[in-house]
C-alpha cells in the first residue's frame with residue numbers, strides 16, 4: 012500500500028475533525044470489492060484548510076463523502092467536534108448534518124433542473140426551518156450576491172439556463188446557506204475561469220475568517236491549492252503518500268508520486284517547454300492493488316522491500332510526513 | 342492553409358421571460374484544417390454556447406443567425422437531420438459536464454460502442470475491441486471491467502475520460518473540447534493532452550479547445566481567442582498573445598491566474614465587478630464598467646474589432662502598448 016500510519020495526527024491540538032482508519036469499499040461484482048479508501052487517517056484543525064490532491068480515481072471524492080456519512084464507511088471513525096459521527100444514527104445524525112456541508116464535484120448535475128435558483132438555495136433553509144419566508148428570501152439574495160451572482164437576474168431562472176461556472180456558484184451558495192462549521196469542497200473551482208475562481212476562493216477565505224469555517228479542499232489545481240491551503244494531503248490509490256505544508260511539498264516533495272505530480276503542472280507560458288517527468292506505466296487496478304507500496308509498479312526507485320512491506324508515514328521535516336521507504340532527497 | 346470551419350457574423354440568443362438573452366454576438370472565426378484554437382474567457386462569456394451552436398446542438402429556445410460553413414458546406418442552411426450526419430466523424434464534442442452527457446442507466450461499453458457501430462459500421466466485436474483500446478488510451482485502469490460499469494460507478498475524472506473516449510472514437514475532423522481536463526489531475530491531464538496532440542498529428546485533426554487553464558492554452562494551441570460577453574475581444578497566435586496582449590480584459594484575466602511560483606496564503610487577484618446582464622447589452626465597450634482604462638468614449642461607442650498586420654485582433658480603443 013502507498014502508506015498507513017498516524018504519526019501525522021495532532022491529537023493534542025484539539026482538531027475539529029479526526030478521521031482514523033477510514034475504509035470505504037464499493038462492490039464490483041459478487042466476488043470482488045474496491046477499497047476506494049483503504050485505511051486513511053488524518054485530522055483538520057479549526058480554521059485550517061486541508062487540501063487533498065491525488066490521481067484521478069484515487070478516492071478523494073469517496074473520502075469526502077465518507078466524512079459526510081454518504082454512504083457510511085465500512086470501517087474507521089470520524090470524530091467531529093469531539094463526537095464520533097460514525098456511531099450516531101437517526102435524529103442524532105440528522106442534528107449534526109448541517110454542520111458539515113459538501114460542494115459536490117458535478118455541480119451542474121447536482122442541481123435539480125426543475126427548480127428555480129431561489130428555491131434551490133432556499134431548500135436547505137426551509138428544511139432546517141431557518142426563519143420566515145421573508146427572512147429566508149433576504150438570506151437567499153445575500154447568498155447569491157456573496158457568490159457574485161445578481162439576485163435580480165438569476166433568482167427565477169433554472170439551472171440549465173446557466174453556464175457551468177454559474178452553476179458551480181449556485182451550488183456554493185447552497186452549501187454555505189446553513190453556516191456549516193466544516194465545508195468539504197470537491198473541485199469547487201475546476202469548472203470556473205480564473206477570474207471567478209479567484210473570486211470564489213477569496214470568498215471562501217473570507218467566510219473562513221468571518222464564520223470560523225474550516226475547509227477540506229479537494230482539487231487538481233496545484234497552484235490553487237498552494238494559494239488557499241495550510242496543509243496538503245497527497246493520496247494515491249486509496250492511501251496517503253505524503254502530508255506537508257504546500258510550501259514544503261512543492262519545494263521538496265518527498266514521495267515519488269508527489270514529485271511527478273508537481274512536475275506535471277502546465278506552465279502558462281508558450282515559450283517554456285513541457286516538463287517530461289511523467290508518471291509512466293499503466294494505472295493499477297484498484298481491485299487488485301499492488302502489494303507493499305501501491306505506487307511501486309510505476310516508481311523508478313522501487314526496491315524489493317517496496318513490494319513486500321507497506322511504508323508507514325514517517326517525519327522527514329517539521330510537519331512533513333511521507334510514506335515511502337526511499338524518500339526523494341534533494 | 343485549407344479552411345475547415347468558417348463562422349460569419351454568428352450570433353445566438355435565447356428567448357427568456359426577461360427578454361432575449363444574447364449569448365453569442367457577431368462572431369467571425371475561421372479555423373484552418375489541423376489548427377488548434379484555444380477559447381478563453383470568463384464564466385458565462387458564451388464559449389459553450391458558441392461551440393454547441395456551431396454543431397447544431399441548441400434547444401428550441403435558441404435562435405442562431407449568421408452562417409456556419411464546414412468544409413465549404415453551409416451548415417446553417419441544412420436541416421437538423423442533415424447536420425446530424427456530420428456528428429461523430431465530421432465534428433464531435435467533449436462536453437463540459439461529463440455526468441449529464443453520459444446516460445446514467447447504460448453501461449460505459451454500450452455508450453462507447455454505439456458511435457462505432459452506427460457511424461463507422463463496425464461489427465459488435467470490432468467495436469468492443471476498439472472501445473477497450475480507447476479506454477486504454479485515456480488511461481482508464483482495468484478497461485475490460487470499466488466497459489461493464491455504469492457512469493455512477495466511476496470517479497469524476499474517469500467519467501470525463503469516458504466522454505473524451507466517446508468523442509474521439511470516430512476520429513472526427515473537428516473536435517470541440519469544452520473544458521476537457523478540468524476533472525483530471527495534472528499527470529493524467531498531461532497524458533490526455535498528449536493523446537489529443539497525437540490525434541492531431543496522426544489524423545490532422547482540428548481542435549477547438551475551451552479552457553480556463555492558461556497553462557493548457559500555452560502548451561496546446563496555435564491561436565487563442567478571448568471571449569467577453571458573447572463577443573470575440575482579442576485573437577492572436579498563442580505566442581503573440583502571451584507576449585503582447587492588447588486587451589485590458591485579457592491582461593486582467595492573466596493576472597488573476599494563481600501561479601505555482603507565487604507564495605502561499607496570498608489573496609488572489611480578481612477582476613472586480615461582473616459580466617454585463619446578457620439581456621441588456623452595453624451601448625459602448627462591454628468591458629467598460631470594469632475596465633481601469635475606460636473613458637467616456639468607451640462607454641458611448643462600441644470599439645470595432647481591429648486586425649493588425651500580424652493578424653492580431655482586438656476590440657479596444659486604447660489597447661495596451663498603443664495601437665499598431
Ligand SMILES: Nc1ncnc2c1ncn2[C@@H]1O[C@H](COP(=O)(O)OP(=O)(O)OP(=O)(O)O)[C@@H](O)[C@H]1O
Pocket residue numbers: 171172173174175176177202203204355357362364382383384385386387388389390391400402437619
Ligand atoms: N439554454 C439556455 N437558456 C438560456 N440561457 C442560456 C442557456 N445556455 C446558456 N445560457 C446563457 O448564455 C450565456 C453563455 O453561457 P455559456 O454556457 O456559453 O458560458 P461559458 O462561457 O461556457 O461559461 P463557463 O466557463 O462557465 O462554462 C450565459 O449567460 C448563460 O446563462
Ligand SMILES: Nc1ncnc2c1ncn2[C@@H]1O[C@H](COP(=O)(O)OP(=O)(O)OP(=O)(O)O)[C@@H](O)[C@H]1O
Pocket residue numbers: 037038045047066067068069070071072073074116297493494495496497498499524525526
Ligand atoms: N458508486 C460507486 N460504485 C462503484 N465504484 C465506485 C463508485 N464511486 C467511485 N467508485 C470507484 O472508487 C474509486 C475512487 O473514486 P473517487 O470518485 O473517490 O475518486 P476521486 O479521487 O474523487 O477521482 P477524481 O479525481 O477523478 O474525481 C474509483 O476506482 C471509482 O471507480
Ligand code: SF4
Pocket residue numbers: 266267268304305306307308310311312313314317322334335336337338
Ligand atoms: S520508493 Fe518504494 S515506497 Fe517509495 S514510492 Fe517508490 S515504491 Fe513506494
Ligand code: SF4
Pocket residue numbers: 588589590626627628629630632633634635636639640644656657658659660
Ligand atoms: S475600449 Fe475602453 S473600456 Fe473597452 S477595454 Fe478598451 S479601454 Fe477598456
Ligand SMILES: [Mg+2]
Pocket residue numbers: 071072073116197496497498
Ligand atoms: Mg472526485
Ligand SMILES: [Mg+2]
Pocket residue numbers: 174175176388389390437519
Ligand atoms: Mg462552458
